[in-house]
Amino acid sequence: MAESFRLDYCSCSRIAWRVQKNPTEKVTALTEGTLDLSNSIGRKCRERLGDLLGWLFYVMTMLYSFAVEVVRPSTWQRPVRDRLARQILFTGVEAAPFTILVALFVGGSVFVQCLVWLRYTGQMEFLTEIVSALLVREASPFLASFIVIAASASAMTTELANMKISGQVALLESQGINLFRYLAVPRMLGLGLSVMVLSVIFATVALLASAIGFFMDSNQIHGAFFGGVFASLDVVDLFTLLGKSFLPGLATGAICCYEGLRVTGATTAVPKAVSQAMLRSVSAGAFIWVIVLIFTFAL
Amino acid sequence: MKSDSSVASPSREGPVLELDGISVEPGNDPFSLQIYPGELVLFECAENFPIPDLWDVFVGLDQPALGKVSFGGKAWEDMPEEEKEANRLSVGCVFSAGDKYESQWLDNLDIDENVVLAQSMNPACPSAEWEGRLAELLRHFEMEELSGKRPNQVSPAESMRAQWIRAFLPKPLRLLILERPDYGLPVGLDMKLVDRMMAARESGTAVLWIDLRRSDAERSALGPTKHFTHLPSGLV
Numbered sequence: 001m002a003e004s005f006r007l008d009y010c011s012c013s014r015i016a017w018r019v020q021k022n023p024t025e026k027v028t029a030l031t032e033g034t035l036d037l038s039n040s041i042g043r044k045c046r047e048r049l050g051d052l053l054g055w056l057f058y059v060m061t062m063l064y065s066f067a068v069e070v071v072r073p074s075t076w077q078r079p080v081r082d083r084l085a086r087q088i089l090f091t092g093v094e095a096a097p098f099t100i101l102v103a104l105f106v107g108g109s110v111f112v113q114c115l116v117w118l119r120y121t122g123q124m125e126f127l128t129e130i131v132s133a134l135l136v137r138e139a140s141p142f143l144a145s146f147i148v149i150a151a152s153a154s155a156m157t158t159e160l161a162n163m164k165i166s167g168q169v170a171l172l173e174s175q176g177i178n179l180f181r182y183l184a185v186p187r188m189l190g191l192g193l194s195v196m197v198l199s200v201i202f203a204t205v206a207l208l209a210s211a212i213g214f215f216m217d218s219n220q221i222h223g224a225f226f227g228g229v230f231a232s233l234d235v236v237d238l239f240t241l242l243g244k245s246f247l248p249g250l251a252t253g254a255i256c257c258y259e260g261l262r263v264t265g266a267t268t269a270v271p272k273a274v275s276q277a278m279l280r281s282v283s284a285g286a287f288i289w290v291i292v293l294i295f296t297f298a299l
Numbered sequence: 300m301k302s303d304s305s306v307a308s309p310s311r312e313g314p315v316l317e318l319d320g321i322s323v324e325p326g327n328d329p330f331s332l333q334i335y336p337g338e339l340v341l342f343e344c345a346e347n348f349p350i351p352d353l354w355d356v357f358v359g360l361d362q363p364a365l366g367k368v369s370f371g372g373k374a375w376e377d378m379p380e381e382e383k384e385a386n387r388l389s390v391g392c393v394f395s396a397g398d399k400y401e402s403q404w405l406d407n408l409d410i411d412e413n414v415v416l417a418q419s420m421n422p423a424c425p426s427a428e429w430e431g432r433l434a435e436l437l438r439h440f441e442m443e444e445l446s447g448k449r450p451n452q453v454s455p456a457e458s459m460r461a462q463w464i465r466a467f468l469p470k471p472l473r474l475l476i477l478e479r480p481d482y483g484l485p486v487g488l489d490m491k492l493v494d495r496m497m498a499a500r501e502s503g504t505a506v507l508w509i510d511l512r513r514s515d516a517e518r519s520a521l522g523p524t525k526h527f528t529h530l531p532s533g534l535v
Contacts, residue, residue, distance in 0.1 A: 077419055079412070168406065171394075171404075173360055173387070174358045174360060175388070175392070176383075176384045176385065176389075176421075177417055177420050
């Protein structure tokens with residue numbers, strides 16, 4: 001990487017020097033320089049693309065291995081079950097109060113915004129539909145995933161990276177313990193399930209917060225809130241909610257395990273791995289949301 | 300490296316662990332070593348010897364800089380992952396403090412969970428079987444029960460005794476690698492450990508004891524031994 005930047009700097013300086021020395025050569029020099037630069041940029045892009053493809057390959061392999069391992073009864077030995085329970089406790093249960101608090105604020109503010117703008121445009125009959133679509137289809141899985149990424153992804157990556165650096169991963173391997181089965185499977189499943197359950201909690205609490213707003217304003221709005229919400233949701237929305245929450249949670253687990261376990265060398269590599277894991281988890285989540293959205297509209 | 304005259308006669312079976320001209324670090328003189336079932340090899344080395352790297356090489360986690368390491372007659376590098384895991388399940392290990400395996404335990408598990416982790420992860424080994432062996436080992440080492448505390452909350456002696464139990468727990472136990480197994484104990488060489496080791500050897504377990512220099516009395520207490528000394532210079 002450093003070498004590429006050096007090359008860029010050298011090619012730019014060379015152009016500047018040649019143009020200054022002989023202005024008639026300006027066009028040729030600039031053309032050559034552009035070629036140099038484009039080669040350099042191309043090389044960097046290829047490197048980045050190679051990294052990205054390699055990373056995608058590993059994560060996809062992990063997801064495939066997860067699908068194979070998770071249905072195998074021999075995977076679910078007691079330590080793996082214990083690890084899963086601890087992961088759900090840490091990621092799901094401990095994050096639930098904070099999720100409820102956020103859901104109350106988000107549910108309330110979404111309702112107020114919808115109320116103001118629909119009243120302004122004179123389309124109040126769509127209130128429950130829009131509120132439920134925004135909260136159930138979009139906000140709940142999105143924000144539940146973000147809460148889990150912020151609270152657990154960094155902790156998980158740090159834990160695994162420290163285990164790797166302190167030799168505990170090698171200790172496990174030397175005892176004949178399958179690392180993927182013991183370290184990755186319960187963490188991935190725990191994150192997936194936690195995000196899914198937190199999304200449902202988020203959607204429920206946010207709808208309740210909206211309902212409170214609705215009842216406070218009921219002298220101006222007619223019709224039952226919950227009746228309208230349930231009427232506007234169908235089975236596809238349920239699958240959307242599950243797909244947009246479970247799959248990003250699973251992918252986040254895979255990414256954190258991958259980034260944590262690939263750390264080598266000193267403890268200074270840990271923060272870098274954590275930031276990579278968080279950024280890539282968000283990217284993977286966004287990618288999955290788009291895919292699920294496309295499927296939703298196709299259905 | 301020099302060999303003692305009191306060498307236990309090799310078994311007719313092939314070696315459990317075979318180091319064929321290995322060098323752990325580039326530039327070190329290569330050495331070879333074969334450990335047969337029931338044999339005890341005392342590998343004495345200087346304090347600065349890279350034992351953690353040797354560990355990785357013995358259990359197939361890493362390739363030596365030079366040479367080849369075979370377990371049960373097959374090179375680690377030629378084994379599929381499942382076979383490697385199955386072979387490692389039959390290796391009992393005691394790690395000394397202060398090396399790469401700094402904690403010797405998983406920090407996020409209690410000592411009792413750590414000790415039985417490998418056994419309880421093995422679907423081929425019913426829990427009733429290893430629980431019986433665990434109870435027997437606790438009796439032998441005169442421990443009432445395993446500590447339910449985190450590894451950093453127990454004394455070095457308690458931690459080391461728990462490591463002994465973890466090392467003797469696998470069945471079949473084909474290889475026992477003991478790195479300074481009496482480190483941190485107030486009594487020095489513990490005869491309970493030696494007795495247990497002798498019993499394991501009688502049932503065909505090969506033992507590799509890695510240590511600093513031992514006194515002649517301590518060496519003779521270990522019984523018939525193949526004895527190797529790795530000189531500080533790294534030369535044989």
